[in-house]
Amino acid sequence: MPFIKKNNPTMDSYEHDCSRDLNELAVQLVDENPVIRRSAALNLAEHQGASEILIDRLKQDRDISVRDAILTTLISLGDTFAVIGLVECLRSEDAALRNEVVDAMKQLPEKVAPIMTSLLVDVNSDVRIFAVNILESLRHLQVETWLDRVIEDDPHINVCATAVDLLGEVGTSTSRAALIHLRSRFPDEPYICFAVNLALKRIGEDKGT
Amino acid sequence: MKKIIISEDDFQKFREFFYRKVGISFENDKRYFVDKRLIERIELTGANDFRDYFIMLRFEASGQELQQLINVMTINETYFFREEYQFKCLVNSILDEITRNKKDTSPIRIWCVPSSSGEEAYSIAIYLLEHWPGMTKWDVEIISSDIDSVMIERAQRGHYSSRSVQYLPATLLTKYFKPSGDGYQICEDLRSSIEFTCVNLMDSVEMRAYRKFDVIFCRNLLIYFDDLSRRLAAETFFDALNPNGFVCLGYSESMSRISSLFRVRKFPEAIVYQKPGVDL
Numbered sequence: 227m228p229f230i231k232k233n234n235p236t237m238d239s240y241e242h243d244c245s246r247d248l249n250e251l252a253v254q255l256v257d258e259n260p261v262i263r264r265s266a267a268l269n270l271a272e273h274q275g276a277s278e279i280l281i282d283r284l285k286q287d288r289d290i291s292v293r294d295a296i297l298t299t300l301i302s303l304g305d306t307f308a309v310i311g312l313v314e315c316l317r318s319e320d321a322a323l324r325n326e327v328v329d330a331m332k333q334l335p336e337k338v339a340p341i342m343t344s345l346l347v348d349v350n351s352d353v354r355i356f357a358v359n360i361l362e363s364l365r366h367l368q369v370e371t372w373l374d375r376v377i378e379d380d381p382h383i384n385v386c387a388t389a390v391d392l393l394g395e396v397g398t399s400t401s402r403a404a405l406i407h408l409r410s411r412f413p414d415e416p417y418i419c420f421a422v423n424l425a426l427k428r429i430g431e432d433k434g435t
Numbered sequence: 436m437k438k439i440i441i442s443e444d445d446f447q448k449f450r451e452f453f454y455r456k457v458g459i460s461f462e463n464d465k466r467y468f469v470d471k472r473l474i475e476r477i478e479l480t481g482a483n484d485f486r487d488y489f490i491m492l493r494f495e496a497s498g499q500e501l502q503q504l505i506n507v508m509t510i511n512e513t514y515f516f517r518e519e520y521q522f523k524c525l526v527n528s529i530l531d532e533i534t535r536n537k538k539d540t541s542p543i544r545i546w547c548v549p550s551s552s553g554e555e556a557y558s559i560a561i562y563l564l565e566h567w568p569g570m571t572k573w574d575v576e577i578i579s580s581d582i583d584s585v586m587i588e589r590a591q592r593g594h595y596s597s598r599s600v601q602y603l604p605a606t607l608l609t610k611y612f613k614p615s616g617d618g619y620q621i622c623e624d625l626r627s628s629i630e631f632t633c634v635n636l637m638d639s640v641e642m643r644a645y646r647k648f649d650v651i652f653c654r655n656l657l658i659y660f661d662d663l664s665r666r667l668a669a670e671t672f673f674d675a676l677n678p679n680g681f682v683c684l685g686y687s688e689s690m691s692r693i694s695s696l697f698r699v700r701k702f703p704e705a706i707v708y709q710k711p712g713v714d715l
Contacts, residue, residue: 229560229628230542230574268639268670291673294696298666326695333662335496363456367494395451396493398486 281311524704553590593621669694
């Protein structure tokens, strides 16, 4: 049979002497070879103090596979520096990076929760929209409360539209008053009226009313 | 006790949620299957109704109940030629593309993880021998790995129950197996063709030895992982694959919901995931 067996699986040469030392990994993280940068990023998961250098690299690296590895390690570390750094990246001009960071933050519910209130009132409406995007699949009991506050207070129609779409999925009868108030705040905006009515219908149906 | 009822709206809501979380989309003909298991979990958790349960499911920080639900909503068994459409995809589409792009005559390397008791790896070997003309030109190396050393021993032993081989055509059963005790023994040629290894997918040091694969089969494993573990597994597969190599997941799994590292490839037989070439 033309099947072959080798006793030992293959290992790339650079991986034989792959360092686990923080300083050496920090040097490898800026290597010109993206494979080495990626490997360093993943190995830095063993170092609690590595978030700052990872965030620095995340902002600069153009290679998607390296950025993905950095984000995986930042999720794994999940410390304050990691979360603060990720929030900084939400303000990046790089749309792909912002989307990658939103996905990463969804996986850090307990770390993101304490800063969510401030993210949702950020001066930058784009950051507020990204914060609502994070809520889309953030496993946290406060999600509905946060969304209610957004549609009660946020002056920006796009932020409210993002929030009301999500409330249509996760909202309960507690959101009813906030939804009705939102409709009255934007009476001339057909999409808001449509989305609010849809959300109310879903909530109403859920309660059997 | 209050009778729990899953309404049509409940079902649709659950179906949308479960698909987004797990990648499994239940069609209407699975309604009875889904309702029965949902009601079981609602009762076991002490929730009042679907709505109570759904809120808990969605917002529970630990994700434990979601995991329990996944466990009951998925069927955890393996047998020869399970999800055969992917083997058809391998021999009709994937391998031809790989061999077209190969720059040398090095063996085609296929990795099955988890190995479980070996049915998948042996199925691939049989499928290649029976259906891929390229076997006359190319060497193939199949490595099959599992974290459970008992499973690896069983795979190496190659003895299977009647239930395990029930979907094999009779001709292939005769050709590659012989009756043994209350089951079937796979032939020595096949048994010695596959490398079975014990490995932990989450151990980055162990994983360094797993490189330069052309195809990875990882079916019905990732659904049991949490988000971070799935992401780490995706990183492992990315590093283990050659550029343009393929990952085949179970029918209910989606790499797109785990990682953006891979391209979706739609072949006539199956959707699989491909590591991009040199430039991402």
